[in-house]
Amino acid sequence: MMPLDFSQFDWIFFDLDGTLWDHDTAAREAVRATASAFGLPPDETIAHFHAVNAAIWREISARNFDFDALRRERWSRILAAMDQRDRLEDLEKISDFHITRYLGTPRPLEGIDRVIPRLAQHARLAIATNGFHVSQDPKVAHLGELADYFEFVFCPDDCGALKSDPAFYEALAARAGNPAPQRMLMVGDSLKEDIENPLTLGWQVLWLSGEGKVPPSTTTHPSITSLSLVQV
Ligand SMILES: [Mg+2]
Known part of the structure; x- marks a missing residue:
C-alpha cells in the first residue's frame, strides 16, 4: 500500500x-469454555455457534434490538441444532456463562497500541x-488508556441503523459535525x-484485508493486511 497522508483527515x-479487538479469538475461546463447562461437544458447538450467529445477525433490526433476547435465542438454536433440547433448562446459565467469558478478557489486537497514539496526532478518532x-x-x-484516544463509540443503537444501511454513516458524520466526506477515513x-x-458517500477508506490474504486485484481502494502494519 502507498503510505497514506493521515493529516488530510x-x-x-x-x-x-x-x-x-480480536473478536475471533475471544469468540472461539468463549464458546469452547462454555461447551466444556456444560458438557457439550466443543467442535460441534463452535460450528453451530458460527452458523447460528451469522443467521441471527442477518435477521437483526437495529430498531428493535434486544440483547438478552438475542443471546437466549442464539443458544436455544444451537442446542436445538445439536439435539440437546433437554439442556434448554440451562439456557439462561449457558447464555450468561458465555457472554461473561466473551467479554471478560482484554483482546486488543497486536500493534494498535503503537498505531493509535500516532494517528491521534493527525486526526480526531472515534470507534x-x-x-x-x-x-x-x-x-x-x-x-485501557488506549480507549482515551477515541472521542466516542458509535453503535447501531445510536442511530437505528446497521452499517449495511448508509443511514448509519450519515448519522456518524452528523455526530462528528459533518466534515467534508473526503476528510473522513473509515478503517x-x-x-x-x-x-x-463509506465509499458510496465519498469518504476515504482503509480496508484491513486480514493476515495471509491478498486483496483482490480488482480492489482499487487502499488496503493493508492489518492495522499494526500502518506506517504513520
Ligand atoms: Mg469488523
Whole structure:
C-alpha cells in the first residue's frame, strides 16, 4: 500500500471487532469454555455457534434490538441444532456463562497500541461498530488508556441503523459535525460493513484485508493486511 497522508483527515473512524479487538479469538475461546463447562461437544458447538450467529445477525433490526433476547435465542438454536433440547433448562446459565467469558478478557489486537497514539496526532478518532453498546462498551473499556484516544463509540443503537444501511454513516458524520466526506477515513476489516457505504458517500477508506490474504486485484481502494502494519 502507498503510505497514506493521515493529516488530510479531520476524523478517522475505526471498526471494533477484527480491527481493534480480536473478536475471533475471544469468540472461539468463549464458546469452547462454555461447551466444556456444560458438557457439550466443543467442535460441534463452535460450528453451530458460527452458523447460528451469522443467521441471527442477518435477521437483526437495529430498531428493535434486544440483547438478552438475542443471546437466549442464539443458544436455544444451537442446542436445538445439536439435539440437546433437554439442556434448554440451562439456557439462561449457558447464555450468561458465555457472554461473561466473551467479554471478560482484554483482546486488543497486536500493534494498535503503537498505531493509535500516532494517528491521534493527525486526526480526531472515534470507534464505529456494528455491535451494540451493551457488548461493545466493555470491550472498549478493556483497551485501557488506549480507549482515551477515541472521542466516542458509535453503535447501531445510536442511530437505528446497521452499517449495511448508509443511514448509519450519515448519522456518524452528523455526530462528528459533518466534515467534508473526503476528510473522513473509515478503517475496517469488512468490505460489506466498513467499506462499501463509506465509499458510496465519498469518504476515504482503509480496508484491513486480514493476515495471509491478498486483496483482490480488482480492489482499487487502499488496503493493508492489518492495522499494526500502518506506517504513520
Ligand atoms: Mg469488523
